[in-house]
Every structure is written in structure tokens, then in C-alpha cells.
Amino acid sequence: VLLKEGKIILFVMAGTDSSASSRQSSFNSLAKDLELPLEQGCLTIVVLGASGDLAKKKTFPALYHLFEQGFLQSGEVHIVGYARTNLSDDGLRGRIRAYLKGASEEHVSEFLQLIKYVSGSYDSGEGFEKLNKEISDYEMSNNSGSSRRLFYLALPPSVYPSVCKMIRTYCMSPTSRFGWTRVIVEKPFGRDLDSAEELSSQLGELFEEDQLYRIDHYLGKELVQNLLVLRFANRLFLPLWNRDNVDNIQIVFREDFGTDGRGGYFDQYGIIRDIIQNHLLQVFCLVAMEKPVSLKPEHIRDEKVKVLQSVNPIKDEEVVLGQYQGYKDDPTVPDDSNTPTFASIVLRVHNERWEGVPFILKAGKALNSRKAEIRVQFKDVPGDIFKCKKQGRNEFVIRLQPSEAMYMKLTVKKPGLEMATEQSELDLSYGMRYQDVKIPEAYERLILDTIRGDQQHFVRRDELKVCFHSVTDIVSG
Ligand SMILES: NC(=O)C1=CN([C@@H]2O[C@H](COP(=O)(O)OP(=O)(O)OC[C@H]3O[C@@H](n4cnc5c(N)ncnc54)[C@H](OP(=O)(O)O)[C@@H]3O)[C@@H](O)[C@H]2O)C=CC1
Numbered sequence: 001v002l003l004k005e006g007k008i009i010l011f012v013m014a015g016t017d018s019s020a021s022s023r024q025s026s027f028n029s030l031a032k033d034l035e036l037p038l039e040q041g042c043l044t045i046v047v048l049g050a051s052g053d054l055a056k057k058k059t060f061p062a063l064y065h066l067f068e069q070g071f072l073q074s075g076e077v078h079i080v081g082y083a084r085t086n087l088s089d090d091g092l093r094g095r096i097r098a099y100l101k102g103a104s105e106e107h108v109s110e111f112l113q114l115i116k117y118v119s120g121s122y123d124s125g126e127g128f129e130k131l132n133k134e135i136s137d138y139e140m141s142n143n144s145g146s147s148r149r150l151f152y153l154a155l156p157p158s159v160y161p162s163v164c165k166m167i168r169t170y171c172m173s174p175t176s177r178f179g180w181t182r183v184i185v186e187k188p189f190g191r192d193l194d195s196a197e198e199l200s201s202q203l204g205e206l207f208e209e210d211q212l213y214r215i216d217h218y219l220g221k222e223l224v225q226n227l228l229v230l231r232f233a234n235r236l237f238l239p240l241w242n243r244d245n246v247d248n249i250q251i252v253f254r255e256d257f258g259t260d261g262r263g264g265y266f267d268q269y270g271i272i273r274d275i276i277q278n279h280l281l282q283v284f285c286l287v288a289m290e291k292p293v294s295l296k297p298e299h300i301r302d303e304k305v306k307v308l309q310s311v312n313p314i315k316d317e318e319v320v321l322g323q324y325q326g327y328k329d330d331p332t333v334p335d336d337s338n339t340p341t342f343a344s345i346v347l348r349v350h351n352e353r354w355e356g357v358p359f360i361l362k363a364g365k366a367l368n369s370r371k372a373e374i375r376v377q378f379k380d381v382p383g384d385i386f387k388c389k390k391q392g393r394n395e396f397v398i399r400l401q402p403s404e405a406m407y408m409k410l411t412v413k414k415p416g417l418e419m420a421t422e423q424s425e426l427d428l429s430y431g432m433r434y435q436d437v438k439i440p441e442a443y444e445r446l447i448l449d450t451i452r453g454d455q456q457h458f459v460r461r462d463e464l465k466v467c468f469h470s471v472t473d474i475v476s477g
């Protein structure tokens with residue numbers, strides 16, 4: 001038992017394989033740096049909306065991968081699916097198995113045995129009493145004296161307030177045991193500034209900010225997580241990253257498929273709320289913000305809020321909207337829908353670093369390719385003696401997906417006898433450089449962060465508010 005900052009922390013050594021224990025030890029050293037409590041013991045993960053699309057495609061596979069890598073251990077973790085659909089434990093396991101193709105059969109079977117299913121509604125006590133009994137029985141049988149409870153809301157946001165009320169009333173981690181209760185909520189966290197604030201107030205009455213994890217899965221992507229390292233751990237970039245050197249920055253999301261069975265949801269939100277207000281604004285923050293005091297979540301989020309507050313209102317003439325042909329063929333989309341499936345907006349940051357540099361954010365569905373990238377375009381070289389303008393400018397590209405890469409476009413001498421120039425690239429393609437590394441899925445990383453209590457990659461309430469504020473005219477206009 002360790003005593004740290006007034007907290008008693010149980011340190012229970014479980015029987016683990018060596019790779020799992022080395023991961024645990026690297027987590028422990030990170031936890032020490034971030035002053036996170038070191039903890040192990042009984043952990044229950046409840047996936048609410050377990051019958052749904054997100055749960056089967058992302059949440060359960062992410063839990064499986066954490067299990068496979070030793071971050072979730074049999075004997076310590078218990079997973080419960082909850083939804084209204086009438087399903088047995090095996091019924092849910094069968095659905096999940098279908099999304100774990102290619103994984104080791106032995107691991108999958110072991111993982112599925114950790115999963116139970118409880119059926120109930122989202123607004124009556126009966127189901128949540130059953131859920132609490134399921135969790136409590138497991139905690140008692142586990143006998144570790146701790147109760148860590150993580151609730152993942154893979155549900156439409158309309159039911160968040162009632163579900164949170166039920167969790168608060170029936171399912172909180174008992175204070176008689178060491179542990180915590182944390183709730184992960186999915187986007188969209190509202191339709192506009194007012195509805196986002198209303199949702200935040202409703203949840204804020206039930207949970208403290210440090211219990212709420214507003215997930216934006218772009219913050220879990222490898223190269224998004226690399227942005228702070230790249231910017232603040234490389235001397236090379238420090239003097240360049242500003243209005244003196246940068247001409248414009250483009251943050252682009254494109255998908256080569258349309259609504260893909262989610263037309264009903266998409267049509268109510270549109271591309272600005274679905275992608276720009278959250279994923280692209282989060283990337284924008286990490287590209288444009290100032291250096292945080294430290295890596296502590298509050299320091300990082302303070303800087304994100306600051307840069308968002310410096311964004312000028314978006315000008316109408318700097319917004320382009322479009323809808324792909326065939327969008328209304330989706331039977332769940334109304335025939336007269338004018339919901340945009342493509343948008344391009346220009347953000348202008350009114351501060352010393354970025355005054356005059358346009359940040360162009362573009363997102364579109366059903367385009368000709370799938371790509372998400374950041375393009376930092378530098379200004380032309382003053383007094384150019386090589387007349388190399390025609391070859392294009394220096395550009396630094398960070399490709400988030402697919403095939404993670406960073407490359408810098410440079411003008412070089414064309415090899416040979418002639419003094420001619422051409423554009424070439426310094427290329428760091430992850431597939432080549434890190435051949436033996438499996439890049440984790442965003443959801444995997446973010447669920448692990450929640451278990452560790454690290455809110456660095458989650459959206460704080462005031463950050464959400466200012467994100468909506470930045471796009472308020474275009475989402476409500
Ligand atoms: N699917 C995706 O790729 C992504 C989803 N998200 C977000 O994740 C959350 C879940 O998404 P997704 O799984 O696609 O959603 P679903 O529409 O599949 O809903 C999940 C489950 O919620 C229950 N449910 C559905 N509609 C209602 C309703 N009106 N009232 C009460 N319960 C309902 C259903 O379970 P039952 O009837 O069994 O109770 C359903 O299986 C949403 O907030 C979504 O925006 C975010 C990023 C990507």
C-alpha cells in the first residue's frame with residue numbers, strides 16, 4: 001500500500017506475462033510524471049448501447065486489443081454490455097466475435113468470457129439496479145477491495161442525461177471501496193452552442209469534470225498525438241511556426257464513401273458538426289496553440305482554449321458548402337435535404353503568432369479518396385536566385401491517415417551536371433520506418449487513458465463551449 005497525496009493506493013501484483021508487466025511498468029513511470037495515482041484492482045467496463053454500431057465496430061474491438069496486449073487482465077477486469085435489445089451473454093459475444101476476425105481464437109475466447117450482458121431501458125431504475133448488482137457481485141467475488149467503474153456511453157446523445165442520472169443514482173463506485181466512477185461520452189455533444197451548454201449543465205450536475213471524458217477519437221490518432229512532440233521537441237520548427245514563415249495551413253478530411261447506413265444521423269448534423277466542429281478543430285488547436293506550461297492535461301487544455309478564443313468570427317465569403325450527388329438517394333435522408341456533406345471554412349487567428357495566416361479547414365464525404373492531413377505551406381524564399389518558385393514552395397505535410405507519414409517538400413539541386421533545381425521530399429513514412437510497430441487504434445488508446453485517469457486527450461467543458469462558439473454562425477445560420 002502506497003500513500004500519495006493523501007490517497008491510499010493499492011498496489012496488487014497480478015500474475016502477468018513479461019510484456020504485460022513491462023507495459024505496466026512503463027505506464028507506472030508515465031503516471032508518476034503526470035502525477036496520476038498508480039492503481040490496480042477490480043475494474044468494470046460497462047458499454048451502454050452494446051447492441052449498436054459503434055460498440056461492435058470500435059468499442060469492443062478496442063477492448064479486445066487492450067486485452068490482447070495485456071493492458072486488461074483476466075481476473076481484474078469485467079466487461080458488461082447494456083442495452084434494451086433482448087440478448088443473452090452468448091448472443092452479445094457472438095456479435096462481438098464477428099468483428100474480431102483474424103485475431104487469435106484462443107485470445108478471443110478468453111476475452112469473450114469476460115463479457116456479460118444486461119438488458120434494460122435507459123430511463124428506469126430496474127435495469128440499472130440489475131446492472132449495479134452484476135457489477136457489485138463481481139467486485140465482491142474479486143475481493144481486491146477496489147471498485148473502478150468505467151461507463152462508456154455508445155448511445156445517441158439524446159439519452160445521455162437520463163442514463164447519467166441512472167448511473168449516478170444506482171451504479172456509482174461505493175465510497176467504502178477504493179476506486180472511482182468515470183463516464184465516457186461520445187460526440188456529438190450538442191447541435192450548437194446552446195444545446196452543448198445545456199447538455200454540459202445536465203451532466204455537470206451529476207458528475208465532476210474529472211469524471212467526464214468527452215471523447216474525440218481524432219485525439220487518439222498516432223500523428224495527432226505526435227503534434228505536440230513535433231512542435232515543441234524540435235528546435236527546427238520553433239522559429240518557423242509563425243506568420244513570418246508560414247503562408248497558410250490546410251487541415252483536410254476526405255472520405256471516399258457517403259453516409260454508409262448512418263444517413264438518419266448525418267442528415268440532422270451535417271459535415272460541419274460531424275467533422276469540423278470536433279475533429280478538425282481539435283487538430284487545429286494542436287497545430288496553432290502556444291507551448292503549454294507542462295504536459296499536464298489542464299495546461300494543454302488551457303492553451304487549446306486560448307487559441308480558440310483568438311479565432312475571429314468566420315466570414316460568409318470564406319465558407320463553401322456542398323452536397324454530393326446521390327446523397328438524397330439514401331432512404332433515411334429526406335428528399336428535400338440541404339444538409340452539407342462538404343464544407344471548407346477559413347479560420348483566422350487574431351494573435352501575435354498567426355495574424356494574417358489563413359487556416360483552411362476542409363471536410364467532405366463521398367469524395368474521390370480517403371485522407372486526413374495537415375499541410376503547412378511556407379512562404380516563398382525572398383530574393384530567389386534560383387527562380388525556383390515554379391517548382392512550388394516548401395511544404396510540411398503530416399498525413400494522419402491512411403498510411404501515417406510526415407514529409408517535407410524541399411527544393412534541391414537536380415542530380416547531374418546541370419545546375420537545375422527540382423522539388424523532392426524528406427520522407428518519414430511510418431510503414432517504412434516503423435515496420436515492426438503496430439500503430440494502436442485511436443479508441444484503444446483513449447479507453448486506456450480513461451482507465452489511467454489521464455484527461456489530456458479529452459475535451460474539457462470550456463473547450464467544447466469555445467469550439468461551438470468558433471463555428472456558431474455557420475452551424476446556426
Ligand atoms: N457509429 C460510428 O461510427 C460513430 C458513432 N459515434 C457516436 O457514438 C454514439 C453511438 O453511435 P452508434 O452506435 O452509431 O448509434 P446507434 O444508432 O447504433 O445506437 C446505439 C444503441 O443505442 C440504442 N438506441 C438507438 N437509438 C436510440 C434512441 N432513440 N433512444 C434510446 N436508445 C437508442 C440502441 O440500442 P437498444 O435499442 O438495444 O437499446 C442502439 O443499438 C452516438 O453518439 C454517435 O454519434 C461517434 C463516432 C462514430
Ligand SMILES: O=C1O[C@H](COP(=O)(O)O)[C@@H](O)[C@H](O)[C@H]1O
Nearest residue numbers: 187217218255274275279372401
Ligand atoms: O466521427 C466520425 O468519424 C468518422 C471518420 O473517422 P475516421 O477515424 O475513420 O477518420 C466519420 O466517418 C463519421 O462520419 C464521423 O461521425
